Structures are given as C-alpha cells and as structure tokens.
Amino acid sequence: MANTDIKIKETLRSSELEPNFAEEITKHPGGEKLYLCYQCGSCAGGCPVGKITNSYKPRQIIRMALLGIKNEVLSSDSIWLCASCYTCQERCPQEVEIADLMLAIRNIAAKEGHAPKAFVEQATSLIENGRIPKITGLTQRRRTSLGLPELSPAPADVVKKIAAITGFEQLMEKLKEEAKK
Numbered sequence: 498m499a500n501t502d503i504k505i506k507e508t509l510r511s512s513e514l515e516p517n518f519a520e521e522i523t524k525h526p527g528g529e530k531l532y533l534c535y536q537c538g539s540c541a542g543g544c545p546v547g548k549i550t551n552s553y554k555p556r557q558i559i560r561m562a563l564l565g566i567k568n569e570v571l572s573s574d575s576i577w578l579c580a581s582c583y584t585c586q587e588r589c590p591q592e593v594e595i596a597d598l599m600l601a602i603r604n605i606a607a608k609e610g611h612a613p614k615a616f617v618e619q620a621t622s623l624i625e626n627g628r629i630p631k632i633t634g635l636t637q638r639r640r641t642s643l644g645l646p647e648l649s650p651a652p653a654d655v656v657k658k659i660a661a662i663t664g665f666e667q668l669m670e671k672l673k674e675e676a677k678k
C-alpha cells in the first residue's frame with residue numbers, strides 16, 4: 498500500500514471541509530452511530546493493527562470524519578488496514594460499531610474511486626475465478642501430498658452473476674479505470 502498515513506494539514510480551512518461527510522457516513526449500514534463517538538480512544542488502545550503500525554488509528558479516522566476532512570480520509574489506504582476483528586466494538590463505551598463504520602467509509606471511498614490496487618486485484622480474481630487465489634496444479638499436488646482431497650472448481654459463474662447483479666463487477670471496472678489515470 499502506497500499511502501497508508503493519512504495526510505493532515507497543520508491548518509485546516511473551513512472551505513476545505515465537507516460538512517455533510519459525517520451525515521453521509523451515518524446513512525450507510527454500520528455508520529449510523531458515528532456521532533456517538535466522544536473520542537475516548539478505547540478503540541485505538543485495543544486495536545491489534547494499531548499495535549503493529551502507526552499508520553492505523555481508528556480514533557483519528559473517526560475524528561477526521563466528524564470534522565468533514567473527507568478527501569484525506571477517503572484517499573488514504575489507512576482506512577483499508579482494519580482487520581475487522583471487532584475488538585474495538587466490544588470495548589467502545591458508546592457502542593459505536595467501529596469495524597462496520599470502517600466498512601461504511603471504505604464503501605464510500607470505493608464508490609468515489611479510491612481503493613488499494615491489491616484489493617481491486619483480489620476482487621477481480623474473485624469475480625473471474627470464483628476464488629481469490631487461483632488453484633494451480635501445484636496447489637492440488639501439495640494437497641494430495643498432505644492427504645487432503647482435491648478442491649472442487651469454484652462456482653465462478655454464480656459469483657460473477659452475483660457481482661453483476663449487485664454492481665460489484667461494475668464498481669471494480671470503475672476502480673481499474675481510475676487506477677490507470
């Protein structure tokens with residue numbers, strides 16, 4: 498990931514803020530409780546991702562979202578670092594659904610053309626092959642040597658159909674076009 502640190506200007510001008518950003522997030526599933534956050538930091542304190550990198554700070558992302566610092570949040574790869582372990586959701590005294598909130602922010606980011614290349618590649622492989630990793634002959638031989646049964650073919654046609662009906666395939670096409678710019 499190229500840009501995991503969120504860039505924050507020392508001086509913020511009100512004209513650079515997006516006052517409706519927080520409201521927009523609350524309209525997405527998982528984002529509804531955003532306004533309940535009072536910045537206690539319990540989420541960041543227990544976050545296993547935050548323990549191994551300074552690039553991921555859920556409390557900071559939430560604060561920036563509340564302030565309307567939209568472009569910096571959506572264009573940062575930091576929002577994609579959450580591992581959805583739900584530790585923070587167990588601990589938040591305000592019952593903010595932080596893991597789901599990150600998913601809501603990611604959904605907005607993707608719709609606006611922001612997503613890490615690696616995620617788009619994985620999603621494309623899922624749509625085309627029915628699985629994220631391709632199952633090669635080598636994989637099958639290793640499974641056999643370990644006494645594991647051969648993997649049956651993934652239902653690629655079903656996955657592709659679901660991706661088309663839900664708009665996921667079109668979204669990935671859009672993100673691939675964005676990446677070329």
Ligand code: SF4
Pocket residue numbers: 533534535536537538539540541556559588589590591592593595
């Ligand atoms: S634990 Fe909850 S209230 Fe505290 S900073 Fe995180 S989201 Fe906000």
Ligand code: SF4
Pocket residue numbers: 540543544545546547555578579580581582583584585586595596
């Ligand atoms: S769900 Fe995400 S933000 Fe919450 S503790 Fe796990 S990795 Fe950190």
